[in-house]
Amino acid sequence: MSRDKAITLHVNGRPETTVVPPHRTLLEALRGLGHVDVKCGCEKGDCGACAVLIDGKAAVSCLTLAHSATGREITTLQGLGSTESPHPLQQSFSDLGAAQCGFCTPGMIIAAESLLRSDPDPTEEQIRHALSGNLCRCTGYVKIFEAVQTAAAVMRNAGEAK
Amino acid sequence: MTVSDLDQTQPNLRFSQIGKPLTRTDSPGKATGRTPYAGDYVMPGMLHAKVLRADLASARLRRLDVSKARALPGVACVLTAADMPDRSIATDIPGQTGRARLKTDQQILVKERVRYFGEPLALIAAETPDIAEKARRLIEVELEPIPGVYDPEEALKPGAPVVQGTDNIVATHRIRKGDLEAGFAAADTIVEHTYVTPFQEHAFLEPEVGLAWIDENEVITIRVCTQVIEHFRAVADAVGVPHNKLRIMGALVGGGFGGKEDVTVETYLAILAQKTRRPVRLEFSREESFLGHGKRHPMKLKYRTGVTREGKITALDVQVVADAGAYVYLSPYVLLYCAVNAPGPYRVDNLNVFARAVATNNMFASAFRGFGGIQAAAAYEQQMDECANAIGMDRMEFRRRNYLQTGDAISTGFVPPSAIWTEKCADLAWKALGAPTPSAGPVRIGRGIGACQQSYGRLTFLHDTSEAWVGIEMDGTVTVRSGVTDIGAGQASALAQIAAEILGVTLPNVTVYNSDSQVTPLAGTTTASRALYMTGNAARVAAQGLRDRLAAVAADLLGADPSQIVMEFNRVSVADDPDRGMSIADLVKVCGTRGVHRSELAIFRAPFTDVLDPETGQGQAHPDYAYGAHAIECAVDTETGEVTILKSVAAHDVGQCINRAAVDGQIHGGTQNGLGYALSEEMLYREGRLVTPSFSEYLTPTSMDMPHVETIVLESRSGLGPFGSKGIGEPSMTPVAPAVANAIADAIGVRIFEMPITPERVWRALQEARKRAEPPAAGG
Numbered sequence: 009m010s011r012d013k014a015i016t017l018h019v020n021g022r023p024e025t026t027v028v029p030p031h032r033t034l035l036e037a038l039r040g041l042g043h044v045d046v047k048c049g050c051e052k053g054d055c056g057a058c059a060v061l062i063d064g065k066a067a068v069s070c071l072t073l074a075h076s077a078t079g080r081e082i083t084t085l086q087g088l089g090s091t092e093s094p095h096p097l098q099q100s101f102s103d104l105g106a107a108q109c110g111f112c113t114p115g116m117i118i119a120a121e122s123l124l125r126s127d128p129d130p131t132e133e134q135i136r137h138a139l140s141g142n143l144c145r146c147t148g149y150v151k152i153f154e155a156v157q158t159a160a161a162v163m164r165n166a167g168e169a170k
Numbered sequence: 171m172t173v174s175d176l177d178q179t180q181p182n183l184r185f186s187q188i189g190k191p192l193t194r195t196d197s198p199g200k201a202t203g204r205t206p207y208a209g210d211y212v213m214p215g216m217l218h219a220k221v222l223r224a225d226l227a228s229a230r231l232r233r234l235d236v237s238k239a240r241a242l243p244g245v246a247c248v249l250t251a252a253d254m255p256d257r258s259i260a261t262d263i264p265g266q267t268g269r270a271r272l273k274t275d276q277q278i279l280v281k282e283r284v285r286y287f288g289e290p291l292a293l294i295a296a297e298t299p300d301i302a303e304k305a306r307r308l309i310e311v312e313l314e315p316i317p318g319v320y321d322p323e324e325a326l327k328p329g330a331p332v333v334q335g336t337d338n339i340v341a342t343h344r345i346r347k348g349d350l351e352a353g354f355a356a357a358d359t360i361v362e363h364t365y366v367t368p369f370q371e372h373a374f375l376e377p378e379v380g381l382a383w384i385d386e387n388e389v390i391t392i393r394v395c396t397q398v399i400e401h402f403r404a405v406a407d408a409v410g411v412p413h414n415k416l417r418i419m420g421a422l423v424g425g426g427f428g429g430k431e432d433v434t435v436e437t438y439l440a441i442l443a444q445k446t447r448r449p450v451r452l453e454f455s456r457e458e459s460f461l462g463h464g465k466r467h468p469m470k471l472k473y474r475t476g477v478t479r480e481g482k483i484t485a486l487d488v489q490v491v492a493d494a495g496a497y498v499y500l501s502p503y504v505l506l507y508c509a510v511n512a513p514g515p516y517r518v519d520n521l522n523v524f525a526r527a528v529a530t531n532n533m534f535a536s537a538f539r540g541f542g543g544i545q546a547a548a549a550y551e552q553q554m555d556e557c558a559n560a561i562g563m564d565r566m567e568f569r570r571r572n573y574l575q576t577g578d579a580i581s582t583g584f585v586p587p588s589a590i591w592t593e594k595c596a597d598l599a600w601k602a603l604g605a606p607t608p609s610a611g612p613v614r615i616g617r618g619i620g621a622c623q624q625s626y627g628r629l630t631f632l633h634d635t636s637e638a639w640v641g642i643e644m645d646g647t648v649t650v651r652s653g654v655t656d657i658g659a660g661q662a663s664a665l666a667q668i669a670a671e672i673l674g675v676t677l678p679n680v681t682v683y684n685s686d687s688q689v690t691p692l693a694g695t696t697t698a699s700r701a702l703y704m705t706g707n708a709a710r711v712a713a714q715g716l717r718d719r720l721a722a723v724a725a726d727l728l729g730a731d732p733s734q735i736v737m738e739f740n741r742v743s744v745a746d747d748p749d750r751g752m753s754i755a756d757l758v759k760v761c762g763t764r765g766v767h768r769s770e771l772a773i774f775r776a777p778f779t780d781v782l783d784p785e786t787g788q789g790q791a792h793p794d795y796a797y798g799a800h801a802i803e804c805a806v807d808t809e810t811g812e813v814t815i816l817k818s819v820a821a822h823d824v825g826q827c828i829n830r831a832a833v834d835g836q837i838h839g840g841t842q843n844g845l846g847y848a849l850s851e852e853m854l855y856r857e858g859r860l861v862t863p864s865f866s867e868y869l870t871p872t873s874m875d876m877p878h879v880e881t882i883v884l885e886s887r888s889g890l891g892p893f894g895s896k897g898i899g900e901p902s903m904t905p906v907a908p909a910v911a912n913a914i915a916d917a918i919g920v921r922i923f924e925m926p927i928t929p930e931r932v933w934r935a936l937q938e939a940r941k942r943a944e945p946p947a948a949g950g
Contacts, residue, residue, distance in 0.1 A: 109658025
């Protein structure tokens with residue numbers, strides 16, 4: 009007998025229903041639903057490419073079971089903004105060349121967003137720590153740190169302007 | 171102007187697009203998650219493939235029973251070597267070249283003998299990944315272990331198990347120059363050391379993946395992440411179809427570094443699509459990626475250098491043994507780069523290099539950023555410090571007395587046509603380290619320098635070519651078509667910038683279509699730091715041809731001489747009368763009404779030479795070389811052996827910056843790869859079995875490990891690339907590891923001759939040094 013079950017995931021503000029077996033990871037379920045901005049780099053929680061926000065906090069979707077994510081708010085990189093209306097992190101990653109091959113970028117921006125939601129003015133050390141679960145092989149992280157700092161400043165200024 | 175006139179960086183020339191830190195054309199899509207990668211494509215009715223791999227490194231295949239797997243509902247096919255007895259795949263010389271390949275073709279699936287751990291045994295395609303995985307587990311395999319060899323020096327001994335050929339030697343290169351004996355006789359001191367470099371994994375974030383289908387033209391079409399779409403010929407040969415019936419389309423690649431230079435999933439996909447006539451997707455897991463592509467060659471490099479008290483190198487003898495692993499792949503070429511670069515950017519008149527690549531039952535080794543040159547750099551730069559120490563001379567001063575200068579010949583007797591600015595780069599990088607950090611207690615501070623000579627462009631005997639097509643539309647927008655693959659360094663964006671500069675349009679008005687073996691003009695590989703040099707030049711020539719035609723029409727319309735026509739910021743005007751002009755869009759419309767050809771296809775050809783003299787290694791190996799240096803300050807905790815990089819400065823002559831942000835990015839990334847190579851990245855094999863196949867065991871530098879990297883970018887404008895540019899992809903990495911090794915030795919006064927220089931190795935070296943320093947204990 010199949011143990012597959014229909015579940016509803018709330019992704020980027022919209023409910024989406026999928027039928028998955030109990031062992032299906034959130035990474036597989038999201039990609040199966042077409043959220044291919046969530047990248048698969050290792051399936052072991054080592055690289056962070058698959059990070060998404062779950063209720064506002066970064067989590068590696070490859071180590072999260074899809075069933076356990078029902079009823080929670082899931083945000084992928086595309087849920088933060090778009091090329092027409094980019095999130096400040098997306099803008100700064102693009103402007104400063106913090107994305108090279110771009111494969112780590114979705115997880116990297118999600119981890120940074122998670123940090124900035126809890127601390128809008130982090131030190132470089134805090135940024136390094138927050139991104140330490142996200143591997144990058146192209147950039148040496150240098151421009152990524154700059155991009156996070158730049159976006160944080162933009163977001164703080166926007167907050168003050170309100 | 172000759173290169174000898176170029177003794178310093180000139181003020182920036184007038185460009186509207188080139189040299190600016192412009193946002194790369196691929197950046198917004200990547201930053202917002204819109205960019206599709208090869209693994210993001212799916213098709214209706216698509217099958218999912220898996221590969222069954224051998225779990226021994228040296229074995230005979232006794233039995234392979236796939237009947238239960240084939241019987242599983244939902245399995246479309248299971249294939250073994252028995253289903254394709256005559257098939258093999260070429261592993262030699264990727265990409266386009268008419269040159270005959272070496273006879274090193276490899277079995278696609280194991281026929282009788284397993285030569286390395288993870289060698290593929292069977293292919294499975296099924297309706298879902300779960301079914302494919304279940305089928306893989308249902309395959310019954312019986313492997314009989316046979317004696318293997320896991321050390322290249324053991325593999326050279328008579329009676330060793332033979333993995334390749336008759337004696338395991340898969341390549342030998344010699345370089346002989348001057349009079350070695352006389353050189354050593356003239357030396358005051360002879361310094362002899364052996365340096366050991368490790369395997370290295372590319373660790374790109376995107377594992378190998380592809381999707382294959384058969385299109386309406388009966389063409390087997392494969393969308394794949396690759397550096398080389400021109401494997402379509404080898405894959406077509408492997409599956410027995412004409413070359414124009416196999417198409418490889420790339421995608422923006424999630425990192426390459428040489429690890430996607432050889433064929434990975436393509437052959438399996440082509441076979442499965444051909445067999446099932448359905449779309450098939452194959453994605454390697456991370457562990458499979460560790461097993462599924464060639465690594466950097468481990469090498470043992472024995473250096474013997476003669477030096478005078480005055481600090482002159484009089485002779486150098488270098489003996490290299492490289493571990494090629496189980497199959498030949500690009501070993502002959504990697505080894506050649508190592509031999510050519512054995513003396514590095516230093517003048518050595520009396521030279522002998524003898525280098526061999528030897529087959530073992532380890533993972534096969536192939537291309538990796540730096541391609542043999544990096545192993546040589548790891549040795550020659552440490553040896554330079556050892557020589558300076560031996561004669562009691564400051565190591566920068568010793569280097570200054572031996573640097574190659576512009577116009578000097580390298581090891582092969584070839585004089586690079588461009589500037590050699592090593593000395594300037596090294597001095598600037600060293601100076602930029604600033605005031606020394608003081609040592610404190612058990613934490614010792616040290617500094618090191620490394621310089622590099624790294625070719626850009628492929629080996630000249632391959633006669634490399636590259637094509638690009640540039641066209642302009644009626645609204646003034648531009649399309650570039652070129653087969654070049656974009657592996658994350660902004661290769662496509664650079665073409666857009668070059669076309670934009672020459673045609674006078676702004677960057678957002680250029681779209682680049684690249685990486686399609688049937689539709690885009692073939693441009694060769696994205697390897698060997700050649701993409702900008704080769705394809706950049708092809709785009710430049712095409713854009714220039716088109717511009718000349720447009721300018722002639724503009725001159726006619728504006729009543730000026732074509733030489734007076736300026737095209738800039740989407741407008742065409744007369745040089746000394748900017749108001750006399752029109753939009754480029756209006757100009758192109760007029761060209762349309764006059765039937766003027768609004769596109770141009772160009773080919774760029776690298777120099778073509780014969781192979782090097784096999785006995786002396788003299789001749790031309792590469793089109794040209796790039797020079798640069800890296801300086802490091804590190805802290806070594808002598809109680810734990812831990813090394814922390816405090817300062818990192820890179821200085822490179824890039825010829826001409828096309829995009830400063832992209833150049834800095836290459837240098838940052840090259841530094842990261844080099845730091846990992848020097849300090850933490852270790853592939854541990856036990857009898858050929860990889861015991862570190864994950865990112866929790868194989869440690870690439872994280873955000874916590876990376877220092878700030880200062881970049882000093884010099885522009886000699888003497889390179890062979892567009893606008894005088896050189897390559898920077900590989901040179902950025904080459905000098906890093908020896909600079910780290912030299913800094914560690916400087917910090918603790920002990921040299922560790924084997925990389926990676928892990929805390930364990932540092933700690934052991936310090937313990938041994940202490941034991942040597944202490945007098946033997948009395949009594950017993």
